Amino acid sequence: MRDGPKAGDRGLATVWMAFSAATLCAMFAMLLALGQAVSARHQAGGAADLAALAAADRALRGAEAACDAARRVAAAQGAEVVRCGVQGEIADVTARARFGPYAPEVRSRAGPPQAPPRPAARS
Template sequence: MPSQPTLRLRRPRPDGAAGTSTRVPWPGRCRRVLGECFALPRRCRVPAAREGPVGRGAERRRTREAGVATVWAVALIGVLWTVALGLVTVAGARVVRHRAQAAADLTALAVAARAIPLGEEACRRGEAVAAANGAGLERCAVVGPTADVIVAAEVRLPLLGLHTVNARARAGPADHRAAP
């Protein structure tokens, strides 16, 4: 029959010198860690003269700093969440800015492609291109074969609400000089 596992207990002496060690059956029936008793059910009683908390870790002294690590951990988590929210807000604004610029570029190209045969009528076609790219056409000017457009896209940012992002683009032949 295999031997029953045991637990080696070290009991320090009150004067701080090395204490004695005892082997007791493991797992013990008594869960309290108080001075002399640990694993024997009948002998595991708190002496009457001793008062204070009972249970695991009761022999440790309480200090004023008990629980400070929890407060620091919660503060650190709060700072990390704030930084993450800021990064998400900035990233969202940059994505909308790039989408608005892409919509402006495509709208200017579409208007410039139809500028010679249609003239100012090409701007109406540019509205459809801007809407297909998630933006609205704010201004459109056609001077000869050159198109100059401004589009606006809306973005809803966390904690900042709804904002409008504008983008400008110009398209036309490279050798044509249009008014700025």
């Protein structure tokens, strides 16, 4: 047995290493979860944008045809249409993408561009 000031420190480095490894694993798990959430959000956003464009392209054929096109495009992107509405030539689509435990919903609108305002007439 050792006598002296460091006799009670035996095995302390092992405890510190185990604690450090557990902390790093927890931080890595949180980073992976954040990555999954961001990836799901981007997938839902892309699907919503493309589905809204497809619906706006078919808007003049009726809301049913427009929303059917939006559903097909969203499904091709690995998402589902939660809500689809068409008013005139403007389509409003909400899509949901599932990735891991996350299922974010993103809303997107598409339609023809508005005409720029006309300059005021000079007198």
